[in-house]
Amino acid sequence: MTPAGSTLPVHPGAWWVWALATATAATLTSNILVLALLVATTCLVVATCASPGDLRRFSLYLWVSAAVVVVRVVFRCVFPDSGGTPLLTLPTVTIGPLELFGTLTTHALSSAVSGGLQLAAVILAVGAAHTLADVLQLLKHAPPSLAGLSTSLVIAVSVFPELARSAQDVRSAARLRGGRSGLRGVVVPVLESTMERSVALAAAMEARGLGASLPAPRGLSPTGRMMSAGQPVCVLGAVLCVALAAYGLLDDAWPVWLAPSLAGCAVGAGVGAALLDRTARRTVYRPDRWGAGSTVTAASGLAAALVVTVLVAPSVRTPALGGGPALSVPALLGPLLLAVPVLVASRRAR
Amino acid sequence: MIELRSFGFAYDGAPVLFADVDLVVGAGELALVVGPTGTGKSTLLRSMNGLVPRFTGGRVTGEVLVDGRSTRDVEPRDLAGTVGYVGQNPALGFVTAHVESELAFGMEQHGVDPRTMRRRIEETLDLVGIADLRHRRLETLSLGQQQRVAIGAVLTGAPRALLLDEPTSALDPVGAEEVLATVGRLVHDLGLTVVLAEHRLERVVPLADTVVLLDGAGGVSTGSPQEILPGTSVAPPIVRLAVAAGWSPVPLTVRDARRFARDLVPTLVRPPEPAPRTARRGSPVLVAHQVSVRYGTDPAVDRVDLALEAGEITALMGRNGSGKSSLLWSLQGSGRRDGGTVEVHGVDPYAVSPSRARSLVGLVPQDVTAMLYLETVAEECAASDSDAHRAPGTTRAILDSIVGGGTGATGATGATGVDPGVHPRDLSEGQRLALVLAIVLATEPPVLLLDEPTRGLDHDAKVRLVAALRSMAERGVAVVVATHDVELAADVADRVVLMTQGEVVADGDARPMLTGSPGFAPQIAKILSPGPWMRMDDVVVTDRS
Numbered sequence: 001m002t003p004a005g006s007t008l009p010v011h012p013g014a015w016w017v018w019a020l021a022t023a024t025a026a027t028l029t030s031n032i033l034v035l036a037l038l039v040a041t042t043c044l045v046v047a048t049c050a051s052p053g054d055l056r057r058f059s060l061y062l063w064v065s066a067a068v069v070v071v072r073v074v075f076r077c078v079f080p081d082s083g084g085t086p087l088l089t090l091p092t093v094t095i096g097p098l099e100l101f102g103t104l105t106t107h108a109l110s111s112a113v114s115g116g117l118q119l120a121a122v123i124l125a126v127g128a129a130h131t132l133a134d135v136l137q138l139l140k141h142a143p144p145s146l147a148g149l150s151t152s153l154v155i156a157v158s159v160f161p162e163l164a165r166s167a168q169d170v171r172s173a174a175r176l177r178g179g180r181s182g183l184r185g186v187v188v189p190v191l192e193s194t195m196e197r198s199v200a201l202a203a204a205m206e207a208r209g210l211g212a213s214l215p216a217p218r219g220l221s222p223t224g225r226m227m228s229a230g231q232p233v234c235v236l237g238a239v240l241c242v243a244l245a246a247y248g249l250l251d252d253a254w255p256v257w258l259a260p261s262l263a264g265c266a267v268g269a270g271v272g273a274a275l276l277d278r279t280a281r282r283t284v285y286r287p288d289r290w291g292a293g294s295t296v297t298a299a300s301g302l303a304a305a306l307v308v309t310v311l312v313a314p315s316v317r318t319p320a321l322g323g324g325p326a327l328s329v330p331a332l333l334g335p336l337l338l339a340v341p342v343l344v345a346s347r348r349a350r
Numbered sequence: 351m352i353e354l355r356s357f358g359f360a361y362d363g364a365p366v367l368f369a370d371v372d373l374v375v376g377a378g379e380l381a382l383v384v385g386p387t388g389t390g391k392s393t394l395l396r397s398m399n400g401l402v403p404r405f406t407g408g409r410v411t412g413e414v415l416v417d418g419r420s421t422r423d424v425e426p427r428d429l430a431g432t433v434g435y436v437g438q439n440p441a442l443g444f445v446t447a448h449v450e451s452e453l454a455f456g457m458e459q460h461g462v463d464p465r466t467m468r469r470r471i472e473e474t475l476d477l478v479g480i481a482d483l484r485h486r487r488l489e490t491l492s493l494g495q496q497q498r499v500a501i502g503a504v505l506t507g508a509p510r511a512l513l514l515d516e517p518t519s520a521l522d523p524v525g526a527e528e529v530l531a532t533v534g535r536l537v538h539d540l541g542l543t544v545v546l547a548e549h550r551l552e553r554v555v556p557l558a559d560t561v562v563l564l565d566g567a568g569g570v571s572t573g574s575p576q577e578i579l580p581g582t583s584v585a586p587p588i589v590r591l592a593v594a595a596g597w598s599p600v601p602l603t604v605r606d607a608r609r610f611a612r613d614l615v616p617t618l619v620r621p622p623e624p625a626p627r628t629a630r631r632g633s634p635v636l637v638a639h640q641v642s643v644r645y646g647t648d649p650a651v652d653r654v655d656l657a658l659e660a661g662e663i664t665a666l667m668g669r670n671g672s673g674k675s676s677l678l679w680s681l682q683g684s685g686r687r688d689g690g691t692v693e694v695h696g697v698d699p700y701a702v703s704p705s706r707a708r709s710l711v712g713l714v715p716q717d718v719t720a721m722l723y724l725e726t727v728a729e730e731c732a733a734s735d736s737d738a739h740r741a742p743g744t745t746r747a748i749l750d751s752i753v754g755g756g757t758g759a760t761g762a763t764g765a766t767g768v769d770p771g772v773h774p775r776d777l778s779e780g781q782r783l784a785l786v787l788a789i790v791l792a793t794e795p796p797v798l799l800l801d802e803p804t805r806g807l808d809h810d811a812k813v814r815l816v817a818a819l820r821s822m823a824e825r826g827v828a829v830v831v832a833t834h835d836v837e838l839a840a841d842v843a844d845r846v847v848l849m850t851q852g853e854v855v856a857d858g859d860a861r862p863m864l865t866g867s868p869g870f871a872p873q874i875a876k877i878l879s880p881g882p883w884m885r886m887d888d889v890v891v892t893d894r895s
Contacts, residue, residue: 209430
């Protein structure tokens with residue numbers, strides 16, 4: 001690790017790799033202890049690496065994931081499951097074919113907690129990535145051929161909070177009239193101001209010369225021109241594939257293999273677009289540089305995921321419902337590997 | 351640099367806005383476009399880079415040449431390298447989340463070489479004086495800072511002319527000074543051509559080389575500020591005073607005017623002293639005790655005590671973001687309140703239903719359009735009558751009394767009488783404010799709060815607003831106007847409350863408060879300082895004619 005490399009801030013891409021690896025590790029284990037370790041290290045890394053202003057954003061994810069665990073447990077209390085030793089007996093309520101409350105068993109409780117923790121760990125991993133690395137910052141690094149897409153995403157993301165604020169303003173203005181203007185009194189002004197805002201934004205972008213016709217680079221051969229024309233087709237194809245894949249994931253009627261293969265097609269089309277591109281003229285202002293710290297961060301995430309999935313014995317990774325959660329050395333080591341970015345951060349601070 | 355040749359324009363289905371305008375703005379000049387609202391200041395400005403008619407529609411005659419190119423042939427986006435444009439509300443034009451990325455955005459899209467980009471951004475940050483804000487998020491900036499970021503974002507494209515639409519109208523005096531100082535630097539140091547539309551002329555006039563006056567009847571007159579401004583409704587107080595006192599040549603800066611004022615001051619009669627407030631004090635209508643409002647951990651309003659008397663007009667002043675709006679909203683009962691008590695005739699407006707609260711305290715919000723949602727003025731008035739449980743026609747009658755109530759109105763824009771069939775969004779700013787004021791007043795609340803009512807109002811509309819507020823105060827309403835328009839405060843207020851960082855730092859009679867403060871002194875007070883005069887009515891010039 002060179003001193004110069006270690007002083008660079010960690011690249012947003014590295015944080016997303018780290019977070020996705022954490023999420024993968026969490027989905028592959030149902031061991032409560034391993035999951036708890038994963039959650040704890042995620043929180044530790046966020047607490048040490050995020051700037052104090054961003055921490056508030058993370059607290060929202062903490063609340064949501066806590067709510068997920070609580071809801072899972074409450075759900076298990078209301079809709080009991082058999083197996084294991086009884087822990088708590090509540091009076092049973094019978095509504096038609098449904099039997100509510102009753103005996104809460106150890107199996108039911110542990111499966112509820114592990115399921116909740118699994119989801120919580122995934123939510124926290126995504127939240128950590130969002131807290132540590134701005135999505136907008138990451139979009140800057142999209143390949144130039146996808147510049148059109150990433151630009152519209154950047155604008156959409158930055159305009160969206162404005163919409164929420166305008167709805168808030170209109171609601172409080174409605175209170176000033178006595179608060180009885182109903183749905184119309186909220187929807188019409190919000191839509192009107194959104195329209196106005198969009199036209200103003202379009203005019204401002206026009207006046208700032210965004211999307212101005214740029215002279216094509218000289219010396220472009222006819223085949224080059226044709227390939228450039230194919231680029232938008234590839235981009236559109238990639239977007240279509242992603243949309244269909246997302247739909248396929250949610251719809252059980254679709255064959256299982258379809259979503260991954262569509263995702264593969266999307267990646268292929270994206271790569272094709274990047275290769276075909278000859279005219280992209282977009283540059284990046286002060287791009288984040290990938291230093292040693294970024295490599296360490298990304299590698300620690302991948303290594304942790306690898307340890308949890310490969311080195312941890314299946315009996316520990318997905319313990320049987322009856323026995324208590326066991327812990328082995330690799331199972332302990334895997335989640336701890338995730339905390340390596342803390343060392344990078346402390347090195348930078350010095 | 352910018353040339354209009356027998357230019358004329360009319361929106362579709364509307365009367366001709368201007369016809370046969372010939373205008374030349376030379377390179378390195380600062381031209382000031384002035385005129386009452388609705389005369390087309392923004393339209394004229396936006397036609398100089400082709401946004402009018404390409405974004406608005408309408409019929410154009412004649413031609414606009416920018417650096418020799420006609421806006422007929424060139425798209426506005428292709429003119430961006432020549433002429434930059436910053437709209438009335440710069441926040442609407444922001445496309446990213448941070449200051450630095452906002453400045454870089456346009457250049458990134460154009461594929462400017464990263465090294466050039468880095469250099470240009472550093473230069474721009476220094477030029478507009480926002481280097482210390484470079485990592486800040488845009489929504490955390492004050493309005494004046496946002497305005498300067500917007501100017502900076504346009505400047506990174508290296509334009510040779512800049513069009514600014516009311517850059518200071520929403521700003522507090524200090525923020526306005528900062529923006530105008532930036533504009534002055536661009537004109538003086540860079541030789542940039544600037545066309546600036548504005549109706550608060552006090553500060554900007556000394557910078558102007560030429561003034562373009564739109565008279566609202568399609569005519570345009572151009573000349574130096576001294577030739578054009580005297581005698582017009584848009585003239586700033588300094589020009590009015592100079593005309594009244596017969597000073598020649600008309601001074602444009604306070605410094606020049608004070609030289610003339612040395613002879614004038616001894617001849618002036620001191621304005622009558624009002625009785626001290628302690629003697630006038632009756633029983634307060636609204637009593638606020640230790641009111642606090644917090645957003646997150648930052649206090650927006652910090653333990654404020656305030657008592658409002660019937661028939662008294664209070665100007666609530668302070669920098670942008672000093673907590674004026676938060677205080678008004680929390681007094682009305684609709685906004686947050688994290689501590690303290692508010693009582694209007696013994697009732698807390700926070701604890702009762704919204705319709706009861708509005709009959710105790712009326713609030714005219716800063717963005718009045720948020721309160722309007724129907725298609726015509728007549729429908730809005732009818733809805734207001736039924737909301738307020740009043741006889742049909744109540745709101746309309748109040749509206750007519752406000753709009754027709756001006757004393758010194760010249761009526762040049764035909765603002766008297768609001769057409770009941772027109773859409774509220776098509777009203778002029780002054781008429782729309784009057785409509786919302788009428789809706790708020792339908793329940794006859796004993797306390798009326800107004801949040802920045804003068805944004806976008808021209809002189810005549812302000813005169814009407816002042817008259818309406820005075821007549822309300824005479825009927826025993828306690829009025830609070832949150833404003834940073836010091837001239838309005840001087841015209842209307844009996845009392846001034848000054849807020850800083852959520853705290854009330856000063857509270858007292860308007861005259862000593864305004865004439866004594868360096869930041870919030872009206873122009874006449876600055877010229878005649880250290881005297882007690884602060885508005886044109888005070889100054890009775892006797893030695894003339």
